[in-house]
Amino acid sequence: MTALMEKTLMGQTMVAPAHIPVLVEETIKALSVQPGGRYIDCTLGGGGHAAAILERSSPGGQLLGIDADPKAIESAMERLAAYDSITLVNDNFVNLEAICYKYDFVPVHGILFDLGLSSLQLGGDDRGFSFQERAPLDMRFSPDQEMTAGDIVNTYPEAELAHLIRTYGEETYSRPIARRIVQERPINNTLELARIVERAVGGRKGKKIHPATKTFQALRILVNNELGNLELALKQAVNLLGYEGRLVVISYHSLEDRIVKQFMQKEAKDCICPPNVPTCVCGHTASLRLINKRVIVPSETEIENNPRSRSAKLRAAERIMNEDEHFNLVERLGSSPEVKEHGNGWRRPTLLKMLRTAFDAV
Numbered sequence: 001m002t003a004l005m006e007k008t009l010m011g012q013t014m015v016a017p018a019h020i021p022v023l024v025e026e027t028i029k030a031l032s033v034q035p036g037g038r039y040i041d042c043t044l045g046g047g048g049h050a051a052a053i054l055e056r057s058s059p060g061g062q063l064l065g066i067d068a069d070p071k072a073i074e075s076a077m078e079r080l081a082a083y084d085s086i087t088l089v090n091d092n093f094v095n096l097e098a099i100c101y102k103y104d105f106v107p108v109h110g111i112l113f114d115l116g117l118s119s120l121q122l123g124g125d126d127r128g129f130s131f132q133e134r135a136p137l138d139m140r141f142s143p144d145q146e147m148t149a150g151d152i153v154n155t156y157p158e159a160e161l162a163h164l165i166r167t168y169g170e171e172t173y174s175r176p177i178a179r180r181i182v183q184e185r186p187i188n189n190t191l192e193l194a195r196i197v198e199r200a201v202g203g204r205k206g207k208k209i210h211p212a213t214k215t216f217q218a219l220r221i222l223v224n225n226e227l228g229n230l231e232l233a234l235k236q237a238v239n240l241l242g243y244e245g246r247l248v249v250i251s252y253h254s255l256e257d258r259i260v261k262q263f264m265q266k267e268a269k270d271c272i273c274p275p276n277v278p279t280c281v282c283g284h285t286a287s288l289r290l291i292n293k294r295v296i297v298p299s300e301t302e303i304e305n306n307p308r309s310r311s312a313k314l315r316a317a318e319r320i321m322n323e324d325e326h327f328n329l330v331e332r333l334g335s336s337p338e339v340k341e342h343g344n345g346w347r348r349p350t351l352l353k354m355l356r357t358a359f360d361a362v
């Protein structure tokens with residue numbers, strides 16, 4: 001595929017930039033991609049990361065790719081046409097476990113979430129994600145979703161709008177923006193909304209980013225329930241990882257990154273009782289080991305080549321298992337005679353080695 005994807009709209013040829021995947025080498029390393037491995041890309045987009053995973057897991061690698069956006073699936077299908085062992089699913093990653101069981105894709109060696117939007121969506125003329133182009137206020141990842149950004153800006157009470165823009169946009173001027181939105185309703189497209197926000201905050205002067213950036217972010221997060229879905233999907237991802245399987249998440253704003261960081265930190269602890277509780281009562285056991293204690297960010301060269309990568313943050317963790325989980329996995333992988341024979345002996349190093357062998361053979 002070339003660097004540009006052509007789209008024809010009303011006789012005109014429009015050009016939407018192809019998505020350049022972010023932190024590719026870092027992702028492959030963090031996922032510890034191995035030949036013959038089985039991987040899930042929960043945010044397929046244009047298929048850039050997926051292609052790199054398939055390349056590096058060859059021979060024998062398998063990939064399950066998910067995207068809520070049917071257009072992303074179409075574009076990834078084109079890009080990944082050369083690979084046999086792929087399954088592409090148009091669904092929301094909030095249904096991750098159900099999808100994997102449906103396609104018998106459990107356990108896996110690695111799971112990737114590359115959150116947010118692809119350039120195909122940002123550059124799309126009809127999606128409403130960008131304040132640079134006139135488009136209906138849509139912002140849905142999938143046309144099956146009911147609520148659009150237009151529904152929110154044109155119907156929400158002022159106080160709720162202000163709360164939304166402050167919470168999901170981390171916008172200081174949420175109140176004047178909400179007031180102006182309500183005064184200027186109905187708002188019909190992205191450019192109208194961007195101008196209203198700009199006027200509400202007193203223009204662009206002295207601002208590092210476009211004044212509408214945070215309001216658009218807030219609307220997009222709510223329309224797609226991005227934070228709620230992420231929390232639910234991360235929990236499911238842990239259940240799908242096999243022994244020493246890797247979870248890798250790339251996020252693009254602080255709200256997402258906070259969820260990922262807190263989730264991984266919590267799952268890396270054996271006890272999550274408050275510090276004032278003298279003896280552990282939570283019964284929590286660690287399910288992850290942090291791979292990178294410090295977040296991984298793009299190099300200056302990558303940011304120069306792909307400015308959209310500038311806010312990316314990568315976090316990675318490895319699946320660890322407690323004794324019950326080992327037993328469950330032994331049972332699940334029970335077709336291996338070796339595991340059956342030694343599974344109950346609890347000679348930990350031997351069992352771990354066997355689990356690894358059995359898992360690799362699945």
Ligand SMILES: C[S@@+](CC[C@H](N)C(=O)[O-])C[C@H]1O[C@@H](n2cnc3c(N)ncnc32)[C@H](O)[C@@H]1O
Nearest residue numbers: 021043045046047048049067068092093114117
């Ligand atoms: C940053 S792009 C991924 C780009 C991809 N890694 C690549 O290399 O081309 C994020 C993609 O995730 C999808 N997405 C976001 N949230 C989703 C969700 N909850 N379920 C499924 N797909 C989602 C978006 O539709 C978008 O295509």
